[in-house]
Amino acid sequence: MGTSQSFKLNSGPNWSSAKRAMTSIAKQTGNTEHNMSSFMSGMNKGLGSSLYRGGGNHGGSGRTSSFGKAGGYRLNNFMSFISGVNSNGLADTLGIKENSNQVLSVNEYIDLILQKVTDENNSNLDDTAATVAMDTLLHEILNECKDEQSIEDRLKSATDDDKINWIISYEVKYIMEYSAELFQSHIFDKEGDPNKICNEIENWLHKEIDENISKDLYRVNLNSPEGRERIDKLTSDILDIWKPE
Numbered sequence: 001m002g003t004s005q006s007f008k009l010n011s012g013p014n015w016s017s018a019k020r021a022m023t024s025i026a027k028q029t030g031n032t033e034h035n036m037s038s039f040m041s042g043m044n045k046g047l048g049s050s051l052y053r054g055g056g057n058h059g060g061s062g063r064t065s066s067f068g069k070a071g072g073y074r075l076n077n078f079m080s081f082i083s084g085v086n087s088n089g090l091a092d093t094l095g096i097k098e099n100s101n102q103v104l105s106v107n108e109y110i111d112l113i114l115q116k117v118t119d120e121n122n123s124n125l126d127d128t129a130a131t132v133a134m135d136t137l138l139h140e141i142l143n144e145c146k147d148e149q150s151i152e153d154r155l156k157s158a159t160d161d162d163k164i165n166w167i168i169s170y171e172v173k174y175i176m177e178y179s180a181e182l183f184q185s186h187i188f189d190k191e192g193d194p195n196k197i198c199n200e201i202e203n204w205l206h207k208e209i210d211e212n213i214s215k216d217l218y219r220v221n222l223n224s225p226e227g228r229e230r231i232d233k234l235t236s237d238i239l240d241i242w243k244p245e
Helices: 013-027 032-050 069-088 090-094 106-118 125-141 148-156 160-178 180-189 194-218 225-232 234-242
Strands: none
Touching: 013 032, 013 194, 032 194, 032 234, 069 090, 069 106, 069 125, 069 148, 069 160, 069 225, 069 234, 090 106, 090 148, 106 125, 106 148, 125 160, 160 180, 160 194, 160 234, 194 234, 225 234
């Protein structure tokens, strides 16, 4: 939850149910799964019209930022990047000159991939959460790679199962990063263990998204217009699993 110090989520009645649920999670009172569902439902309600629902437009009229837009943008770029590596190799896709004698470390390659996928400055909270989540995902995917060739091989060998698992893992990290300030303020106030609580929520959220969303992702070509549209609004589709009645 690396962006927590940068986040100042809105306070007020729209966030009250999410905060109550997080208090219960931190204190470990009641049914844990029910509390986590209540938190996600409260987050959907708290975001309200600022939850991006695809189509290139923000959820709220006149808003300059909304949660969900940056995440879909980076995920679509990452899927396109993997396709580019499959077609042209890692160096060409990153724009590294063929005759370059520079030897880059794996972390330097990750930084270049992140720049390619991000393709813009972190101008707001949504951008920041989306970039941190992508950086974390890239380090996880490439954690066993040693050099350029092993990175290329890792991306070229990615199956549909791998890609969909990466998409779900990214969304989990993205949602967690965006709500980091809300988590930390309540967890620390209630003397909870931030890492333990974060891991519990991440594991539960990954399972819920896999059960409710993954089948739809398998039905589309992720690089087709339909697939890109699906990813563009994926965050709102995920949060709508717990949309309040």
